[in-house]
Amino acid sequence: MKYDLLIRDGEVTDPGAGLRGPMDVGITGGKIVEVAAGLREEDARRTISAKNRIVTPGLVDVHAHVFVNSSDMGENTDRFCNASGVTTVCDAGSAGSANFAGLRFVVDKAVRTRTRAFVNLSAIGIAGTARSGELAHFPYADPEGCARTIAENRDLAIGVKLRYGPGIVWEYTTEPLKMARQAADMAGVPLMIHITGTPLPLPEILAHMRPGDIITHCFHGQDHGIMGPEKQFLLREVVEAQRLGIVFDCAHGRGGHFNFPLIEKALDQGFLPDTISTDLTFMTATRGPVFDLTTTMSKLMHFGVSIEDVVLRATARPAKIAGLEGTVGTLRPGANADVAILELRDGNFEFRDTDGNTVTGKRRLINQLTVKDGRVLYESATG
Ligand SMILES: [Zn+2]
Numbered sequence: 001m002k003y004d005l006l007i008r009d010g011e012v013t014d015p016g017a018g019l020r021g022p023m024d025v026g027i028t029g030g031k032i033v034e035v036a037a038g039l040r041e042e043d044a045r046r047t048i049s050a051k052n053r054i055v056t057p058g059l060v061d062v063h064a065h066v067f068v069n070s071s072d073m074g075e076n077t078d079r080f081c082n083a084s085g086v087t088t089v090c091d092a093g094s095a096g097s098a099n100f101a102g103l104r105f106v107v108d109k110a111v112r113t114r115t116r117a118f119v120n121l122s123a124i125g126i127a128g129t130a131r132s133g134e135l136a137h138f139p140y141a142d143p144e145g146c147a148r149t150i151a152e153n154r155d156l157a158i159g160v161k162l163r164y165g166p167g168i169v170w171e172y173t174t175e176p177l178k179m180a181r182q183a184a185d186m187a188g189v190p191l192m193i194h195i196t197g198t199p200l201p202l203p204e205i206l207a208h209m210r211p212g213d214i215i216t217h218c219f220h221g222q223d224h225g226i227m228g229p230e231k232q233f234l235l236r237e238v239v240e241a242q243r244l245g246i247v248f249d250c251a252h253g254r255g256g257h258f259n260f261p262l263i264e265k266a267l268d269q270g271f272l273p274d275t276i277s278t279d280l281t282f283m284t285a286t287r288g289p290v291f292d293l294t295t296t297m298s299k300l301m302h303f304g305v306s307i308e309d310v311v312l313r314a315t316a317r318p319a320k321i322a323g324l325e326g327t328v329g330t331l332r333p334g335a336n337a338d339v340a341i342l343e344l345r346d347g348n349f350e351f352r353d354t355d356g357n358t359v360t361g362k363r364r365l366i367n368q369l370t371v372k373d374g375r376v377l378y379e380s381a382t383g
Helices: 074-083 100-110 143-152 175-187 202-206 236-244 260-268 282-286 293-302 307-312 316-321
Strands: 003-014 019-028 031-036 044-049 054-057 059-064 086-092 114-120 157-163 191-194 214-216 247-249 339-352 358-372 375-379
Touching: 003 031, 003 307, 003 339, 054 059, 054 307, 059 293, 059 316, 074 086, 074 100, 074 282, 074 358, 074 375, 086 316, 086 358, 100 114, 114 143, 143 157, 143 175, 157 175, 175 191, 202 214, 202 236, 236 247, 260 293, 293 307, 293 339, 293 358
Parallel strands: 003 044, 003 054, 059 086, 086 114, 114 157, 157 191, 191 214, 214 247
Antiparallel strands: 003 019, 019 031, 054 339, 339 358, 358 375
8 A cells, every 4th residue: 555544635735835736645654755636545545535625734833832730731732733733833931941841741741742842031931820920030030041951852942932021021121132032042042032012112122133033922912012102004123024034923812912903904014924823722722712723824814814825824934943844834745744634614703802803704714634643633523
């Protein structure tokens, strides 16, 4: 048998690999071996029909939370990821130098979704139920420990995370930025900065960033975002930073992190996020407004972003940030056989942002089947 698994008759949509059209995907030994029209069913042990469905690489969520507390998915990570076509997830700084071993334990013992992690500049990470943020007590900032943790966990740790905003860093200060920069440089990894309602205007933060670094929650509607104070026009510095290769990630999240009016204006002015992610936690996965990555992708499609543009930003682009370029987030032969079969369903769907705005979408991407490393991990009961 030439293929262990053959996914037939789907509309292959993998803009990162330049693949688009009705094609079949042949899988053997956990790898993609062939993507072409007319692959033969007789050559396969198992065939799955993807007729009238979109076949994409397994989705990559570059900003979510995997560690175990009230703000993370914990042992539910696989359930949420498998059901939504996500085969690779990045934990965005839930743990720091003092508790990264705990995250490592959870990932090793309870999570089969391919996981990478940003290490928080704060030694304690994002302590979900604490009354204040991880840097409210500033001596928790630990650049040396952060860099050392990354060096000791190269197979898991891919970057430094800094959250900058009310309750975390209040003062008008660049000190946390300098320390996060120092940690990232010591470890030789990118820096991800959360920017909702930061004390500093965004251009002052961007001045400390380099190509490959990531601004996350770029569509927040609070102070000091990608637009000026009146929230009408994109800042020149933002357009320039994106042009130079700073990554703008639209992690959905909750509480003012994802604002429909701002998204509409930004898209009108030609600004597309570089990556689409969820900031998913147990709460936002179960009660919304996030639910999952395909829902976040559907919201951007509602505002006019094309299917190719959303798929690229949830596959090849974030895979590169996760250090998995070419092996994940792509259907190219030789890559890990991670595949999502998505339905683009017509109907009336209520989409909510984080600020009380609601729109009715006419189409929604719904995951129907998830394959990771050649194994079917999820199959929708409704087909
Ligand atoms: Zn987050």
